[in-house]
Amino acid sequence: MPDTDVTALAAQEPVGELTWIPSTYRRPVKRFVEAGALAWVDGLAEQQPAAYDWVTTLELCSLVTGQASRWRRGSRVRQAVLTWENLPRQPLYRIPPYKQALDSARDADLFLCIVDAAREHLINNGFPDHRIRVVKPGVDTSVFTPADTPTEDPVVVFCSPLAPNKGIDRVLEAMRLVRRQIPEAQLVVAGNGPLRGLVERAAADRRGGVRLAGQLDAHGVAALLANAAVFCTAPRPTWKWTEQFGLAYIEAQACGIPVVTTRCGTNDEAVHPPNALVDDDVEALAEALVTYLADRELRVRVGAANRARMLAEHDLTVQCARMGAAFADIEAQGAR
Template sequence: MTLRNILIYRDSLLAPSETFIRSQAEGMRFYRAYYAGSKRNAGIPLDPERVTVLNEGGAGGRLRELLFKATGFGFPLESKFRKMDFRLLHAHFGPDGVLAAPIARRLRIPLIVTFHGYDATVKDEHARKSYYTHRQYIRKRAHLQRSAAVFIAVSDFIRGKLIEQGYPADKIVRHYIGVDTELFKPDPELARPRENIVLFVGRLVEVKGAAYLIRAMNEVQRQMPDAELVVIGDGPLRAELEAMAAGMLRKYRFLGTQPPDVVRRWMNRAKVFSVPSVPTPTGAEEAFGISFIEAASMRLPVASFRTGGITEAVSHGETGLLAAPHDWLELAGGISRLLSDEALWRRMSARSRERACESFDLKEQNQKLERIYHSVLAGNTSQATGYQLMPSRIDA
């Protein structure tokens, strides 16, 4: 079977937090992914034979990057891209969609753009104070809305945000990225029984709500002194949060950024997963939270807030307990229940794994994405955005 070539665009290839892009692209059955961007990021390894970047260092590389971002010209379209016979271009994040649009237009291939979160939630007045690419995105958003074939929203919450911004509803499809449920699979030999650990995995930024979790854990430890908070991740608020924990908590650890296998081991040990994300004044909000599905796949129930796309990732009362936004006392109550009520924990633990496999398995979600691709290539975008699935066999 001949695989169809597609081009994945991400301005920086690829940040450590963006493993989901590689997992999705490399999990295709009928398409071979190549990657393009302005520059490489050492975070995630990619096959160098399938990567094209403009800025490989030095003044010349920086100049090529700036020229491309300002004019849309600069990629080796004639010399390389045309020979690859790319069938479509898939850009990740809205600003990257604007950057990729001239490439798709000159290659005469359809453009698909996935919106992952901040690109759909952050208010324009705050985005304008950010990077040049964000300001450019705001200026050219209306053109992107007209020119792209399909927009993929990672949750119904993000789909609603895109419609509020003027994106045509009939060009938007909600598609969950999915998790490798065989990789994120509990190992009973590593943790028997589970420990009274509450695990946080994420960037230490305001939107992730770690300060609320520390307050909640202070309340939990009043009743359960052996309960421990383990924080995996880094960010600009780390020093402030560590100081806060030192003044409020008996048992806690800040482990910084950790490789995926270490994260999985902690998910295998912990009894509760908690990333209590909150809306911020900039508009930033949790789009979905793939880490919630990773935890669920590891049979790890969640305690969090009812905000953004979390209500799609976590089924309240079934796979976790969701508190009112900012209510750290209610959050503490949910954590305490999961730590102390063994019957409740076992029920939610089992259902978490079942739901992850039923609704968010990476292989199944990739098959759905390939059907979206196939519908777009067949010129049937209404079928792609109507959640209707094409036949499983895709001819080259």
């Protein structure tokens, strides 16, 4: 769909050639984050449906999905819902506002799944298979690219929200064990979140080998990853979430470095062998990290295989074209 014009209602200006309408969210409470937020977007009602062909939102039970469904009702506007959902029984579906959004989403024209598990989730919840398409996430392989010469330094990068579900506390503990065997090992942490204080305290101890890089843009993250030896996170499930894919995994792999992470949800769709998916265990994390940090040839070999797979399966331009093809296919079905 090369001639498509996109209008985005968002709090921050998105990247790309599109029309940005600065928007805020009405949030009566702030208990939940991401798609589970009790929130509605401001400004949608001011948009005229006649000016658009599609309205697209994130997640089935997002209240914005229900809001978009009501906004397009009675018009020719088609609706697409992007979903990563992989929990067989999402508990939010039992809560009235989210259940209402889920029910309104059943009329959508396209369900665009970002992981294979989301397709299974949709079918198990009674959504029609002929309106489901799977397109995996893409990474800009021209930005996230390997260093000219892989580093010889034992540097581990954690790049993710500094929140309990992403496991920065586990990684900090694992690095203490790693440094008993490799005293020169370093951990660089990029991100922000409720556990920032934990990282700041670790970084304040000069003997701990921890550095806080803070919040970085895409180019900053790419430079950090390209000059690291290993990427590491340690996700663990919450009552309403489990790791779905993890864009940081494919960014790291595009930069030609191995990944060490805990097995959680469906992150095996992003992290393939010989990268290390381990149990949620500090000792297991440390052992996998030591394996890579102590063997540069292994790191280089795995990193090269990761880069090749990202080019073949997750290049952003290719995945965007596949996403456009999914929209075009649904439009063609309607025309027929």
